[in-house]
Amino acid sequence: MKRLVRLRNRRTRDAEGRFLIEGYRELSRAVTAGVDIEEVGYCPELFLGSNEPALLAAAEMAGATLVQYGEAPFRKISYRDRPEGLAALARQFPTGPEDLSLPDEPLILLVESIEKPGNLGTMLRTADAAGVDAVVVSDPTTDPFNPNVVRASIGCLFTVPLVVTSSTEAIEWLRGHNVRLIATTPFANGTHWEADYSGACAIAIGSEQYGLSDALLDASHERVRIPMRGQADSLNAAMAAGIVLYEALRRRTAES
């Protein structure tokens, strides 16, 4: 039980190479994706639906040890205000570019130095919805195994192919795979409605505070801005990603 609680801490996660998965949808997507789950703590009194026993059976079949908890101790394990009675200890999976297999003309989302776990999680969830072929997380400030990333992604951390690397290596890797890089920045002349999303392309979104680094801006083939019609000067970073991704999906759907 203490092991699960300690994994809320990044240093423990990095040292142990493990992380925490809470919630029904999150655990369900992890099991389906073949994430190595070592242990599942569960508390039937907190289950919200009726499919939890089947999910536990699937996790056990895949090699997880099941440990039942009473309601009070489970609430101590849980990271959430409204626990769903499922909390698993899992091994972090590899996120190197070499572990990725891509289709011929992939659509990639590259997110640089994202600071807020909620934003990174929402980006993963939205990338899944938009049918993105890979999410590249470069120079991350928050690690993708943060429990709030798992939560905000509602388990899409496990459904979208993921690469975690430096921005320098990401640029090299995109070049090596002949991927066009479309950088979003408020200082571009063209809008995201005018961009060329055909073929192999990556959409780059920068950090909440500082936007994209000069290295990524310089490496880009095209720079685009999202039109702003109000008094505020920016969108939430995850929102910006979703708006550009869905425009890319629209165009790639219409053109195919």
Next chain:
Amino acid sequence: MKRLVRLRNRRTRDAEGRFLIEGYRELSRAVTAGVDIEEVGYCPELFLGSNEPALLAAAEMAGATLVQYGEAPFRKISYRDRPEGLAALARQFPTGPEDLSLPDEPLILLVESIEKPGNLGTMLRTADAAGVDAVVVSDPTTDPFNPNVVRASIGCLFTVPLVVTSSTEAIEWLRGHNVRLIATTPFANGTHWEADYSGACAIAIGSEQYGLSDALLDASHERVRIPMRGQADSLNAAMAAGIVLYEALRRRTAES
């Protein structure tokens, strides 16, 4: 000082008709929008930039009392992990439909029963960016004067014309103004790319858990879904709003 802290609580906000505004951008937009600010607590040691004294002067000119705090007491007032040294006590402003003046062919965002303050705030921020003419918040679960709405909206609570009402009244009001209602639901046949966004129209987004009510679905002129290409079955509600709003903006820009 205690008065400011107590306004974190909804019952106090409702009873007093006041609310809390923290942060530079938030307070700045409130002052510009003419929100009635009664008192501004400030702490120069925590200022992040150099424009805070000018903002304080503007707030004082508009009638606010300024109260300086030391760092320790200010941190107790502040709702935030990283306080910016500005926390104001303001009067809630009217949000009835009768207080709203609209252009000829408005674009409206209607959000029903939104539960999470962060989502409602992000919707307001995104509505501002997309140049929406009004946001109608119907049957709200979270009140728009919640400090987390102010924060996630980064003050766009004050820049976008806002109506708070019941869904029943919202439907009547839209009918009375000949506004076409476009309802988003995963069960629609057509996609949001195919919708008719011309003229006076309102885009309706439902609650995080349950989507739109039957009343709003039945009252709609068109139902649309956002295409889902991944393994997850839904987008974050604020994200869905942003994706449809920017498609509407694209089409209304292209067609005008």
